[in-house]
Amino acid sequence: MKKKHFCILLSMLMAVTLLLGCGSDDSNSNANESVVETTKDSEETKASGSVEEKAPVTLTMWVWDDAQVPATQAMIDEFHDMYPYITVEITSIAGMADYNTKMRAVVGTADAPNVFWINFNLAKEYIPMGFVQGLNEFIDNDSGFNKDGLNASIIETYTVDGTLYGVPKDTDGFAVFYNKSLFDAAAVDYPEDGWTVDDFVETAKAMTSEGVVGWSNSTSDRVYYNFMYAYGGSPYTEDGLSPNVNSSESIEGMQVLLDMMNDGSAYSRADLDEMGSGVAFESNLAAMTIDGSWMISEFYTALGDNLGIVELPEGPNGIASTGHGIAYATTTTNPFMEETWLFLSYLGSDAAQEKQIEVVIPAANGCASIWESVYPDLNLAAFTTALDHNKSYLAVKNATAARSAFQEHLANMQSGMYDNAREAMDAAAQAMKDAIDE
Amino acid sequence: MRVKKISKSKKKEACTAYIFLLPLLAGVVMFFIIPIIQSFYYSLTDYKGIGSGSFIGLKNYITLFTNDIKFMAEARNTLVYVFGSIPVTIFLALLIANLLNSSIRGVGIYRVIYFLPNVMMGAVVAMVWKWLLNSRYGLLDAVLDFLFGIRPAWLSDTSLTMFSMCMISVWSGLGYCIVIILAGLQSIGTTYYEAAKIDGANAFQRFTHITFPMVTPTIFFLLITRIIAAFNQFDLVYMLGGEEGPVQESIRTLVFGIFKSGFTEYRMGYASAKAVILFLIIMIITFFQFLGEKKWVNY
Amino acid sequence: MRKEKMMKGIIHIILISGVFTMLLPLIWMIITSFKSNIEAVAIPMTIFPKKWDFSGYIRVWERNIIRPYINTIIVSAGIVICQLVTASMAAYAFARLDFPGKKWLFLAIVSMLMIPQHMTLIPKYRIVSSMGLVDTLAGVVVPNFISISVTFFLRQGFMGFPDELEDAAKIDGCSHLKIFTTMVIPLSKSILTAMGIMVLLFAWNDLLWPTICLNSEKNRVLSTFIGLCKGQYVTDYGYLMAASTCAVLPMIIVYAIFQKAFVSSITLTGIKG
Secondary structure, three states: OHHHHHHHHHHHHHHHHHHHHOOOOOHHHHHHOOOEEEOOOOOOOOOOOOOEEEOOEEEEEEEOOHHHHHHHHHHHHHHHHHOOOEEEEEEEOOOHHHHHHHHHHHOOOOOOOOEEEEOHHHHHHHHHHOOEOOOHHHHHOOOOOOHHHEOHHHHHHOEEOOEEOOEEOEEOOEEEEEEHHHHHHHOOOOOOOOOEHHHHHHHHHHHOEOOEEEEOOOOOHHHHHHHHHHOOOOOEOOOOOOEOOOOHHHHHHHHHHHHHHHOOOEOOHHHHHHHOHHHHHHOOOEEEEEEEHHHHHHHHHHHHHHEEEEOOOEEOOEOOEOOOOOEEEOEOOOOOHHHHHHHHHHHOOHHHHHOOOOOOEEOEHHHHHHHHOOOOOOOOHHHHHHHHOEOOOOOOOOHHHHHHHHHHHHHHHHOOOOOOHHHHHHHHHHHHHHHHHO | OOOOOOOHHHHHHHHHHHHHHHHHHHHHHHHHHHHHHHHHHHOOEOOOOOOOOOEOOOHHHHHHHHHOHHHHHHHHHHHHHHHHHHHHHHHHHHHHHHHHOOOOOOHHHHHHHHHHHHHOOHHHHHHHHHHHHOOOOOHHHHHHHHHHOOOOOOOOOOOOHHHHHHHHHHHHHHHHHHHHHHHHHOOOOHHHHHHHHHHOOOHHHHHHHHHHHHHHHHHHHHHHHHHHHHHOOOHHHHHHHOOOOHHHHHHOOHHHHHHHHHHHOOOHHHHHHHHHHHHHHHHHHHHHHHHHHHHHOOO | OHHHHHHHHHHHHHHHHHHHHHHHHHHHHHHHOOOOHHHHHOOOOOOOOOOOOOHHHHHHHHOOOHHHHHHHHHHHHHHHHHHHHHHHHHHHHHHHOOOOOHHHHHHHHHHHHHOOHHHHHHHHHHHHHHOOOOOOHHHHHHHHOOOHHHHHHHHHHHHOOOOOHHHHHHHOOOOHHHHHHHHHHHHOHHHHHHHHHHHHHHHHHOOHHHHHHOOOHHHOOHHHHHHOOEOOOOEOHHHHHHHHHHHHHHHHHHHHHHHHHHOOOEOOOOOEO
16 A cells, blocks of 8 residues: 555656656746857858857747648748857747737746737737837848838738838749649630630530539639639728728629529539539539639649649729738847847848748749749739739738628628628628628 | 534545635636626627627617517527437437447447547538539538439528437547447446346346436536536537538528628627627526436436 | 347448548548648649658648647646636536525536637636736646636536435544545446546647737647648648547547547446447
């Protein structure tokens, strides 16, 4: 009996010791270690002064896509060669919800990341909360930073009241993906750049047959916004304060898509719920799908040479692509602002942005042509065109709640809850207005 | 004059009890009481999740009850889900656990097999069921089509989605309940069974007069904890219904609504008010269960 | 004799009928781990891979699954030990000792179960942070060192012991601690084992708190390691299935070994097995 008692106690002690021994401390505490003298790289010109004593600094960086860690690590390694005293550690968090929760837990504390990814949705919430560092001052003092070299529309979205809050990382755009073998089998001509929405509707109808649907449809609101813009409408008014989804132009765009669904050339919501637009396209069940540049590599793996890409169809008001881009940001309570800015500045350079072309479209304009060469057989220029027609899609206030309200009504519309797009959009506009005004 | 005398040993017993309870109480205060108080506080503000919110009194609660149709639907869905899945789960688990308690050949293998759904990650379970229940290509409908010529849309027909969710929930909750009941069956001494056999009781009578009464403490535990867990059901709703749409609305639970308000729409104050209401609902149900404890639970 | 054989046969039949649905997800998961990402989600779904693809396992190996394995074992062991100890102590108090406010205190504590996990995350973080345990394995264990449901279950079990259990010991002058360690615990082998397994399962698979608490790659646990399959745009299904298979196997083995411990050899029909 006593032995058992002792054994339990011993194993508890062992467990506790193991726990306290393993794992690491918060990495920021390494910063104040011994001062190390470093000789500056002769090529490096950004730091002030020549030979200085710099204490080693470790920065933490939060990302939410583990697939991009290798590219990010390559950037970090090159940066480390430039500034050997600065080390950057990546924390890879899976999923936006967890990322958000984690951020919320650490904001204002010493555990807050020095550099973190931010996207449009988060920017609309984080920036007004006041903990994202404005970067204008640093940009003005840094001659090496080329703001104009980065995608203008992404810069614009991350600029609030004249202050830029993030260094754009990447950008994306929409295009139409199509399945060449299905077109061959149906003896329908491939779509070509410059085609119109009417062409798109007809092609979808022609491609719909037993077991194959012309257009997969989409649960994404951004796809629908593209068509709103194409007809001269928009999700929000210019000032971003009121919904514009029920303007007659917007409704026209929505109605076109709703008609496609109603006559069977596009999936209904029930189909989408059961299958998913991307999966249907990859499984040769949908002839065309409208999706973003991030799907290129997956679609190419699935369809190989059968993958075709064409620009979005033109409406009466041209093409529009609701582009989005991630940016790098930092907090206002960052104790290593100087080193962080060195890193941010590097991240905005062509050299850094180039390293991610395999996975995303860099925000750096100079990298566009290199990006197009990643898949030489595909018509990636369709996306570059999309980038030129980048449109915004978020409200200025309560953006996420407003977007959520629209998505809900979109889902209802796709489920056949409304007789026509006008009804759906009127209901959506009301819900969006309530969300914005709250 | 009445003199109240607390015996020394009773005092000592109480002291010992508190010492034994100390770790639990410390943990409960740190990790449960403080969050509840915080939630109560946030529910009276328009807190957005970061920074600070301003005090708005009972406005959140008023909105909840007067203006939020979704909330009512969530409450209704949650109750349907809880009472539609838990009793079935426990009943089935009781049945199966008894079968698994027998000494047939290979029973150990059966026990492991029936436990398997419990070890699987939620994401994988959802994927499998989405495959199984797909109305065009799923296994279940393929069989049903062959036998009866019908292909119900388990995952997209809103009149069926709640039933599907309950079905999946029963399936995945069985493993846990079975293990708990198996352990609970151990406390039943063999003497009862032997005496019953001598009296000529058959298996069914042995079950109703010995097994079931002796296992009531375990069933009580399961009822309370599984009902609470069911009230907190989030994963299934998210994976079967996504973030929005008619399917999601048909199975949306209160907890999902809290998540949506707080973490997707950044209305933490509002979400906290929902959480407080949910907490109160569960509290009331649990309280009534405890009231009934004396009546049917044998120790 | 014939009746018993028939009973056994019936039991077999009933149990077998459920086996397929119970086994299906595991088998499907293992088989899918050998499919390519595209095939894993393709429609119509294939049961056997058209082409056996090991890339999921290769990616799992490249990302170094060994470290998360070790971390998870350490964390799970810590949580199981802490919870079993604290819960059995508290359960003993609730079940076998008498003190003022017992019933209300128990009810109050059980009601704490109703708090959704998301709501407790940030307070947990603050406490763990103030202890300096962020991004440590100890930090993962600390908020989990107690368990209300385990306490509840053990209380049910302890209450089932005969009232006279302690009488003899008390007459001998045994302290409650001695009664607890020498009498109650040994008698509770089966319920402690059952709870131990359940806590192990929880600790092994818990994703939410480790995600918030841990940062560095060297501190990953299996659940966060598997979670990495979820990229910004696409989910790496091959990796997900392969990693899940690796993570699940130890749990199945542990359960297979320990399930004997909480099932007696006496059957409901009174036949010794």
